[in-house]
Amino acid sequence: TPFQEESISDLLKKHTRLKLQMSNDIYSTYHLYPPPQLSEIKTTVVYPATEKHLQKYLRQEVYLIRETGEDYKNITLPFIQSQSFSIQWVYNILEKTAEADRIIHENPDSSNGFVLIPDFKWNQKQLDDLYLIAICHRRGIKSLRDLTAEHLPLLRNILQEGKEAILKRFGVAGSQLRIYLHYQPSYFHLHVHFTALSYDAPGCSVERAHLLSDVIDNLELDPQYYQKRTLTFALRADEALLKKFQEAGKA
Template sequence: MFGSESGIEWDILSTQTIFGSSSRNMAESAAKRRTDSGGSGDLNVEVKKLKPDHGDGRQEAESGNILSAFKTSAVLNDSAREKIIFIHGKVADQDAVVILEKTPIRQDSLDELFSGSTLKLEMRNDIYSTYRLQAPPHLNEIKTTVVCPATEKHVKKYQRQESFLVEETAEDYQSITLPYIQKQSFSVQWVYNVLEKKAEAERILYEDPDPQVGFLLLPDFKWDQKQVDDLYLLAIVHQRNIKSLRDLRSEHLPLLQNVLQKGKEQILQRYKLPASQLRVYLHYQPSYYHLHVHFTKLGYEAPGCGVERAHLLTDVIQNLQSDPRYYETRTLYFPLRADDGLLGKFKEAGKL
């Protein structure tokens, strides 16, 4: 899935930094906000440094280059196709993961890109020629995400690993998956901070405040919001008792239909993208256990949009209309990485 790439010069101009427990969990979900590549430690860029939060999602910002003293330990993963690299190292003696991702070329910047860049000829043969283009700095950005302090779990999350496809029956969910989820007590406090507007309130694009069918719509951190070609939004529902696809019943149809309809309306209004150009889906397994829906542009191959993990919301709605307990009873398939604790539980049960 991931390859390697060397010899690319990237100027780092846009930086996002994630510190503290609630923001750290947000980084896990969204890497997602990877989701999903090797690296010098001296990154000359002015960034906003976030101090640990106060427990309610509030954070203090100060100016500074937190990466100027970053010491690289290892490249965890990289992708030549996606132009992304995951680096493990230390910032001020604290473990950190730095994610560098080349931002897409924007159509509205093409004229300036062509007129303001310099070209160095590398090869010419008949009608073909190749160049190394040096773009103006403000058109040559790298989105930078910092997870610090990073735990061993974070390091493993971003490390290249083999994946396995798991077959989960309804009985497996009750005897293996659900007990594992409950025992791990995965925190979704960062989600509650967003819902209660204690964190990321300025990023909310739309809210339906209804406690039963309402939701918040906000950009996923993988999207820099500068072009619609890689549009990626999340709808986080207000209901707090729906962990995943497995919990959905016919009683949730009004909620799902509301998210689908109003989400599409907002995207059409804001970004002029019709429903026919959207991919709207849920993940199973999800990266965090609070129901949320992904909205991406159809042509964007977002991490996790493959058939082994993504379930189209329209299919989910139709399945629940035909069988109120569809997701409670059916066998579901999903990929797990080699180091995932849930994969270990399936192996222990003799399911793999």
Template structure:
């Protein structure tokens, strides 16, 4: 692949970079298949196979699971669990509404507790890719990152064919355009045959927090 090498970085910088990448990938995942959206994901039937990646800074974890069907065959799934940000309008309920406070450490005026809020105030955003392919599993698996110098010929003959071979289906885009999925989420539609478009909120925004 021509001249190349890896750029060294400190463990702290590396950890922050990897966590940042994990946060972005969790936000960018778009499980928008119209057919799959009709039936809820069978979470209770999911068997955890392995943890693909953790993002401590982003409070997210990427899981590889398997759902066993009636025939006994297993189907792979990627499940991303992500702690949601605090919502200001719910802070009062969080502090008062059947919340359990368990002391961990106390020293002079300082103390640390574990706070256990009720289920409706302890939401975890869950993103599911199901059924998942080997490409999805590899995408979310923690991997070493290297900086490589490449020529135009390297890109054309090596990198570009690899990117094209690893590309994911964009059927979810056509589902929106054909209104097979997320039709109720459409904010604006321009039917112009040349410059028309459909505007839909991104799934990484809960439409409440600004």
């Protein structure tokens, strides 16, 4: 986990072991062995893990896909519908049977409401890697591809209320946040990522992240924007969806 600012000085005190590697004039390099309290490694356990979980975390070559609106209807959507990746954990959060004490903010409206919760990757001990997720209450919105002008009230609520809640709770202004959706997402229930702008968060690259403010603007210009637009995303070599695109001559 990231070092907290107040603990940095402890790294150079006598209870930290330093092993000199090289010294040349004013420059030296060391191997540093900090005490246990400064050596925390955060872990997430998935148990029991399915074959899909295992594939998700394996290192693989990746390939860019250019998915048209027709490709989504003919290739991606049927593939998504054939999968059985459980999102019961999402419903547990929404129904408050799990993680209820971690909710930072909630708009309870069934159509345009959401819950805001810290992501597992953030331990909430420092703001450098601030990371929260807004999960909409409304079910059936799988991803960016499902969004139309009908969903603008929901998206505006997430953008505005999410920024206000983070400012109130953590003192971080909206201009210091990166607020975006993934395409493709890691799970198919609409959610929005809030990360510190200074944090190079996993999945914030241009081939995956779509700024929420841009999504709202696009839907205001064209209610069917995300049904028409060609979207680019990366797939790993072992992913079954890549094979579907290859069989269709699209990859």
